Amino acid sequence: MGSTPRRRSSPAAARTGVVPPLLLLFAMLFWGRAAAYGDAQGAGMTALQKHASFFDRDGDGIVSLSETYDAFRALGFGIGMSSISAAFINGALGSMTRPENATSSRLDIYIENIHKGIHGSDTGSYDAEGRFVPAKFDEIFAKHAKTVPDALTSDEIDELLLANRVPGDYKGWVGATSEWKILYSLGKDKDGLLRKDVARGAYDGSLFHQLVQEKASGDK
Template sequence: MGVSSAASDESLSTYAACAPVTGERKLNLHLQEQLPKPYLARALVAVDQSHPDGTEGRDHQNLSVLQQHAAFFDRNKDGIIYPWETYQGFRAIGFGFVISLLAGFLLNFLLSFATKQGWLPSPLLPIYIKNIHKAKHRSDSETYDTEGRFDPAKFDAIFSKYATTYGNALTADELSTMLKANHNFADFIGRIMAFFEWQLLYFIAKDEKGLLHQEAIRGLFDGSLFELLEKKRASR
């Protein structure tokens, strides 16, 4: 009985003494008690312990979570994002003219070809939301899986591994640590894209103490943060 118990404890261990990093970057051992089936990637909603059914009152329109994230920038809702729509979306959530203009060109330049059906590129640089999963880059948190679903366990790991100060929010230093830890070898483009994505998020969503809260990050993944920022800006 004792041997069986010891074996069971070892099979569930998340720490290996010869790999100190496994002790530094901890996993949440109680996630399954806090959230139903956290190992199951959700296609339609971004969930966490406080939002087991996703963002309250939000119509996902049968879009994947990654598609919902991108759809905010589809300003005319035709399923295609053009550079001027990306620009408009960035302006709507509070970014200035220069950043919005750069984002409108660079994001569409980098993502357009990956989401096209055929091989011929378009000079208009359209991003097709239907195929946005094909534009997923490496060196990220892996909260989106390769089909654009939302992985609750990967999302939770952002905080269990790196939010060591407050638990449910990242400081600037912790964000930097996470980005470095997520680097994939020889993945220059993915590393650059991840850096700018998270820095832009930090710039637009940090609180007065310089903290990036879990709810803001969850809202980034399903696009609800963009909608909230747009409403706040419009009300001002």
């Protein structure tokens, strides 16, 4: 942020438009929840597991297609968008996280294995096990926050994505673009800036708990 502190507008209030379905393909990697499972098991979970558990509505460690749909609805998405998003997310991550002895639906996502859904061409802010890596996260802003310290513009996010692309890693390109575009859409402030503290909240899910709470408060 700049030298003069100023109040940042609510991420929920700053959200505009509708995120295209393609950008929701890997949204599972961004959102968490603070309900029973997360509260009880959070100390033993990685950052990636914490924010992935946002979709685990009944706290059993498994995210069904219907739970993903319900989570998107809780975040304020419409019926059509929530349905498409659930199909993309569970279709992509169900097979990647499924244990060998699993007997449930092949569309179910297993939070204990969510690290297996990590893609290439990313920032390295999660390690291979899904743990948060502060040095890599700080590096994002040290390298790319050129307009305002500790904040990213839309163009700077595009530069970040381009800088991290591994040649030929098309799946990784889609995943990284999806994640950052979603985060920018949900978290940018009234000046079109994604602040570092907001971005940090996405990695453990705290930002998205806040968005749901703000939506609930606004609906009252």
